[in-house]
Amino acid sequence: MIEFHLDSRSGVSPYLQLVHQVRHALRLGLLREGDQLPTVKDVVARLAINPNTVLKAYRELEHTGLVAARPGVGTFVTGSSLADPALAAHGPLRRELRGWIVKARRAGLDEESIEALFRDAVRSARIEGVA
């Protein structure tokens, strides 16, 4: 069974952290079809967070089709893989990204600066779309 943890300093809201951890576990094969996610009670008893946070995360995962709730039993991983419909776009996106990385290298950025720039751009894009 997956065990959650929270990084209170990461700036990422708690429910998203839980979502990411489930997705990450799915990618790595730590969670497989039919596995049960920890109950809300167990997560909350370990992490001391609001139960609604966990519910929200599980609902989000259910919304994207990764898990399914069985009332009275628990929340279970579904068969659909993490490969989402956008997979088709991955190839061209990856090629474009490589081109951009080469440009950044030529401009003198080291790997750390590239990653920082990229992360910052992703965050800003998210934030500016307020409400």
Next chain:
Amino acid sequence: MIWVTWRQFRTQAIVTLAALAAFALLVVVTGEHLRHVYDMSDISRCAAYSGCAHSTVSTFGAHERILSGLLGPALLIVPLLIGMFWGAPLLARELETGTYRLVWTQSITRTRWLVVKIAIVGLVALAVAGLASWLVSWWYAPLDKFNMNRFDPSVFTERGIVAIGYAGFAFAVGLAAGAILRRTLPAMAATFVSFIAARIIFTFWIRPHLLPAAHAAQQLGAGNAGITGTPHGVSLFATSPTIANAWVYSATIVDNASNVPSAGRIQALLDARCPQIASGAGLPPGSGPGKATATPNVLNALFSKCMSNLSQQLHLLVTYQPTSHYWPLQALETGIFLAAALALIGATVWRVGRRTARKPAGEPREPTATPPVLHAAP
């Protein structure tokens, strides 16, 4: 709630029970011995307390004498202890330690919580006082029969049922003090002071007026009058006669019309009826006109003749509570103290049930950094 009260009261109850048992043992064992000695001795056959050939001093041993001096006063302490150790902490402890914030948020109203506690502890207090009082009264019975002084202010409070009234009252005072002062030690101190003050006030200013006193006329004699020297001559004075098991307030020399004669009239009467005494003869050396001395027993024959000469004009008017008033007075005093207790308890319960408006003591220190005083719009 009954269990909760018992659990909190448990230690005090056990200690009290043990002390009471020990006390009872002491009283019963020594009391039986006392009775044995009494029955065997001659004083049980004394017709009157005075003129008795023997006295308690010679009859009873040192142990009994010591106990007779201690047991009665010990009874007086019982209500005080009840007030200070059962009454005062009942509320003050909870307020002081903050446990009221725990117990008043359970599913029980404050009023019910307090009423159950008061009822249980209060009734036990009355029972303890009653039992102790009964034991002490039983122990002293032979001595009282001999002394016939049960109406004396100190003896009155150490017998009978008044201790029950005192205990209830002290408990109520402690309770009220705890509610007002909210700290145990100050409440205990306030209980101590208030209880003693109340008892003193009652003894001197209220008890004498509870029942109307009776009056009796007595003939002047060696037991109730005496001669004294004055700057101008000699005068007559009255001593309070001892009436068995009665409480004498005062004794006044009055004439046949029940008026108090003036000093001049008395002097005139003495000159006329008791010339020898009036001139100073018959008084011991060193006393006489111009020197004040009481000499009732000197030269008995001369004195007795003078008194009988005067008895056509003067007699002694005694104001007293007869012995028949003893139990009514006990009942009245007990009733008054219990009524006062109920009133205090009622006021305390009402006040506590109202959800105390003041900041309770022990409220965690929220430092009052000078905030602007922002008043609510009414």
Next chain:
Amino acid sequence: MTAALATRGLGKRYTSRWALSNCTLEVPVGHVAGLVGPNGAGKSTLLQLAVGLIEPSAGSVAVLGEEVAATPAQLARVGFVAQDTPVYPSLSVADHLRLGAALNPGWDQALADARIARLGLDRAQRAGTLSGGQRAQLALTLAIAKLPELLVLDEPVASLDPLARREFLQGLMEFAAEHTVSVLLSSHLVADLERVCDYLILLAEGHVQLSGEVDELLTSHRRLSGPRRDKSRLPSSQQVIEETHTDRQSTLLIRTEEPIIDPSWTVEEVSLEDIVLAYMGRPADDIELARVGR
């Protein structure tokens, strides 16, 4: 829907000083609500008014739609953990549970026993010898096992070490996960509340400065930094909560429902703690403007 706690113009005065004044709140049910504010703000006063330990000097307060502490049935719906978790020092842990069972009709003995066993508390131990964390857990057990609909906690973790603090909140959240209950807890540290609360009330100087759902607060507040300008130049949909200026730069903390279009601003999210601090510094007359989440 009935509010867990509803106050209208609530005020409490101690002799000449108003500890709480003109407090109007509606805390919805089903939330874990955090009451935050500096020491002396009136948090304890508000909570004690809510559980009936003190009487209002002005205004009214109702809990779960009922008058506070009016009947034993109403008292049974609310559980309270007081500041410094008072317990009876000479009574044992088991005695305290017995007290809870005797004084609460809705007492769940199995729940209480299970909690005490899991916490590893010695049932025969006198409560006066428990550690601070253990006492807090005992007080929490007492409040929880009566199965209240509203659980009120007055700075329950303020004097606890970090481990005891974590364990206490774990127990509290576990209870909230398994039972339909509203929780209202206070702290003078926002960090304590951030993990567990989804509703926030800020109390300062006896007044409500801010109240609303945490998610909404976090999405509607932003920090803008950019070239120096006057705040009156901002669109009316952006309400400035806090502003600082240097000769070159302005930094504003704003509340807004609209996206921020002006490209000259650098926009950042604000932590809950910063939001709270910004509101705490506001003067009293701006309080009415601070209502969020209505």
